[in-house]
Amino acid sequence: MEDRIEPEQLLAAARAQTGLADVGDIPFAEPLDVLVAALDDEARLEPGQRQAVVATLVGLLAKRLRLVEDRRVNPGIAAEVVRAPIFIVGLPRTGSTLLHALMGEAEGIRTPRYWEMLLPSPPPRADTAASDARIAQVQAIVDTLPAELLARHPMSPTRPEQCNLLNDWSFYHQALLASYAIPSYRDWLLNADYRPAFEAHRRTLQHLQWANPGQWVLKYPKHLMTLDVLLEAYPDARLVWTHRDPAVVIPSVASFTGYMRASAAPAAFDGPRFGREWALLEELVLRRGLDVRDGLADADDRIYDLHYAELMGDPVGSVASIYRHFGVPFGESSSRRVSAFVAAHPQGEHGAHRYRAEDFGLSAAGLRERFGFYIRRFGVAEEQRA
Numbered sequence: 001m002e003d004r005i006e007p008e009q010l011l012a013a014a015r016a017q018t019g020l021a022d023v024g025d026i027p028f029a030e031p032l033d034v035l036v037a038a039l040d041d042e043a044r045l046e047p048g049q050r051q052a053v054v055a056t057l058v059g060l061l062a063k064r065l066r067l068v069e070d071r072r073v074n075p076g077i078a079a080e081v082v083r084a085p086i087f088i089v090g091l092p093r094t095g096s097t098l099l100h101a102l103m104g105e106a107e108g109i110r111t112p113r114y115w116e117m118l119l120p121s122p123p124p125r126a127d128t129a130a131s132d133a134r135i136a137q138v139q140a141i142v143d144t145l146p147a148e149l150l151a152r153h154p155m156s157p158t159r160p161e162q163c164n165l166l167n168d169w170s171f172y173h174q175a176l177l178a179s180y181a182i183p184s185y186r187d188w189l190l191n192a193d194y195r196p197a198f199e200a201h202r203r204t205l206q207h208l209q210w211a212n213p214g215q216w217v218l219k220y221p222k223h224l225m226t227l228d229v230l231l232e233a234y235p236d237a238r239l240v241w242t243h244r245d246p247a248v249v250i251p252s253v254a255s256f257t258g259y260m261r262a263s264a265a266p267a268a269f270d271g272p273r274f275g276r277e278w279a280l281l282e283e284l285v286l287r288r289g290l291d292v293r294d295g296l297a298d299a300d301d302r303i304y305d306l307h308y309a310e311l312m313g314d315p316v317g318s319v320a321s322i323y324r325h326f327g328v329p330f331g332e333s334s335s336r337r338v339s340a341f342v343a344a345h346p347q348g349e350h351g352a353h354r355y356r357a358e359d360f361g362l363s364a365a366g367l368r369e370r371f372g373f374y375i376r377r378f379g380v381a382e383e384q385r386a
Contacts, residue, residue: 004036004040005036005039005040005050005053005054005057006036007029007032007033007036010032010036010054010057010058010061011023011061013058013061014058014059014061014062014064014065015065017058017062018062018065018066018069020065020066020068020069021065022065022068022069022072023061023064023065023068024064024067024068024071026170026196026199026200026203027196028064028169028170028171028196031170031171031172031173031188031192032057032171034184034185034188035057035171035173035176035182035185036057037184038180038182038183038184038185039053039180039182039185041184042180042181042182042183042184043180043181043182043264043265044181044265044267044268045180045264045265046265049264049265053180060168060169060171060173061169063120063121063168063169064169066120066121067120067121067169067203067204067207069121070120070121070122070123070207071203071207074123074210076210077123077203077206077207077210078203078206080205080206080209080210082202082205082206082209082216082234083215083236084215084236084237084238084326085205085215085216085217085218085234085236085237085238086103086215086216086217086218086237086238086239086240086322086326086328087163087217087218087219087220087223087230087234087237087238087239087240088100088103088217088218088219088220088239088240088242089219089220089221089223089224089227089239089240089241089242089289090221090224090240090241090242090243091221091242091243091244091246091249091253091282091286092221092249092252092253092256092282093244093248093249093252093253093256094221094242094243094244094249094308095242095244095306095308095311095312096219096221096242097153097154097219098311098315098345099219099240099242099306099311099318099319100160100217100218100219101159101160101341101345102315102316102318102319102338102341102342103217103240103319103322103323104160104217105334105337105338105340105341106319106323106328106330106334106337106338107329107331107333107334107337108214108215108328108329109214109215109216109217109328110208110209110212110213110214110215110216110217111160111216111217111218112160112161112163112165112166112205112208112216112218113129113157113158113159113160113161114138114142114155114156114157114158114159114160114161114165115132115134115135115137115138115157115158116132116134116208117161117163117165117166117204117208118134118138118141118165119134119137119138120204120207120208123207123208123210123211123212124208124211124212125211125212126211126212126213129212130158134157135157135158136157138157139156139157142155142156142157148259149259149260152255152256152259153256154345160217160219162175162219162220162221163201163218163219163220164220164222166200166201166204166205166218167197167198167200167201167204169200169204170196170197170199170200170201172189172192172194172196172197172200174189174222174225177189177257177281178256178257178260178261179260179261179263179264180261180264180265181261181265181268186281189225190225190284193229194226194229195229195232195233197226197229198226198229198230198232198233198234199233201233202233202234215328221285222285223289224285224286224288224289225284225285225288225289226288227288227289227292227293228292231292231296237302238302238303238304238326239302239303239304240303240304240306240322241293241303241304241305241306242306242307242308242311243305243306243307243308243378243380244307244308244380244383245308245368245375245380245381245382245383246367246368246370246371246374246375246380247357247364247365247367247368247382247383248383249282250275250278250279250282250357250362250367250371251275251355251356251357251359251360251362251367252355253278253282254274254275254278254279254355254360254362255355255359255360257274257278258271258274258275258278258360261274271359271360271361272359272360272361273361274360275357275359275360275361275362276360276361276362278360279360279362279367279370283370283371286371286374290374290377304321304322304325304326305378306318306322307378307380307381308383309381309383312347315338315342316335316338316339316342319338320335368382
């Protein structure tokens with residue numbers, strides 16, 4: 001792997017690491033080929049970063065091998081039915097991370113925890129969900145993360161995390177666009193058939209609920225890009241669509257993803273160029289999601305719209321209203337648990353996230369004009385920042 005990153009060598013390393021050979025029946029060769037070519041030809045990786053990328057890719061292949069083996073050894077996993085999952089979608093930086101954590105406190109609800117998505121094998125069990133040794137392993141990883149990153153996106157092994165980690169082993173891995181300048185892979189993702197990715201997503205949910213059941217609440221803003229395929233994979237899915245002023249959202253997400261991009265390739269990072277490109281991506285993803293929404297005959301029943309100010313002003317009431325809308329029980333015990341989470345995790349507990357639109361070649365006025373189609377449709381309030 002000295003000259004180029006070779007998929008065959010990555011797979012050989014994963015097989016040596018796990019002692020397993022079967023990669024399963026979900027196709028992955030094409031996305032992996034496109035990804036490694038983009039990393040080699042476009043990402044401008046320094047030697048240390050290249051080694052880290054190779055380790056990540058080998059780790060994803062090892063994850064895949066273990067998931068396939070677990071499914072073979074435990075045939076009951078394939079019989080699991082994922083019923084009426086609730087997906088939190090919408091633009092990023094709209095309070096969805098907080099909402100996901102709050103909704104996960106309700107009784108009978110399952111949210112995918114960071115530790116169990118990073119290290120899903122063997123299948124997590126309900127009786128050891130709070131004491132599994134893998135929690136400490138993932139805590140050791142979190143402990144290495146910069147405080148500045150945690151200020152932008154709170155993380156812990158036992159908090160829910162974005163559900164792209166359920167299908168990262170399919171190599172439809174949109175999150176990599178934040179860390180690396182890989183435009184050919186981005187373009188491939190924008191035009192790909194996502195059915196293999198959602199089949200991997202569904203199988204991982206089966207895996208996680210086999211010995212620890214519950215109704216799933218999941219979250220990933222970029223699901224708007226492929227909302228039609230999500231609803232094909234989960235015909236009974238319900239959606240919580242979060243809303244916030246794009247003049248705040250876009251600079252915030254540019255700051256968050258820009259921090260990761262600058263960390264991965266500091267010499268190549270251009271803040272204004274990155275900001276303008278990322279704003280375009282977010283607009284495209286949003287418009288794709290709205291197009292699918294417009295075609296849903298049952299949108300009023302299937303979708304619950306939640307504005308950022310509502311969530312922050314009354315977090316417990318917001319969660320209660322969502323569950324009431326979808327006919328999911330939410331009793332006093334659940335309410336107390338949500339309240340306790342709010343008290344234990346005040347806003348800004350990891351420090352303030354500061355950003356300016358101008359640092360990314362953007363302006364509040366320009367963003368509000370550009371996203372006017374969205375602001376007017378949903379009555380999104382203008383938000384002032386200090």
